Amino acid sequence: MNEHLLLQIAKKIKRVRKEHSLTVQEVANRADVSKGLISKIENGRTIPSLPVLLSIIGGLETNAQDFFQGFTNNENGQAVKVVKKADYEPFEKEEAEGFFYQHILSRELENITLECVLLNLKPGAKREKVITDAFEYKYILSGKVSYLIDNEIYELEEGDSLYFDGRIPHVPQNNHAEDCLMLIVYLFNKGDQ
8 A cells, every 4th residue: 555545544534533523542442443553543653454444434433435535546656745844744643742743754665665754852751662663763953862762772962863673662752951853764664564
């Protein structure tokens, strides 16, 4: 399935859920899946199977025909894509406080899917360690961050970068007085998806 379509599905689930004033937990209960799975799907961190997707659509009080209305197959085959700052898509990840994400771009390449995100990490931001099915590259645009990967802490500041296998439990921590802004590049191996 192409990344553009997956992103449309994630955004649509979140939008319809909010339009119907449903919580993540309510949709999860109706679809008979976990709250964490709904959050991961809405935030583009996992891909639902077709039966799960159809259960979620039913839990959103809509039908498949209405849900997929207006979806497109691709981004018109563009070789060059410009994304203006005003078009960055804000999104939230599960159980995170002080983490402000903006989705910039997703692109399918030969054997990988590339996803670029900005993260503004507020002082004292909180989240449990997570894992992703991607290799992750972080570039610190401003501020400082302590990156906890497994049981090691890596101290980073403006201009530093970090690359690691996202399947290792990890979490950034901002124990400083100023925001930390970082560019995140996720590299998903299509064979792993």
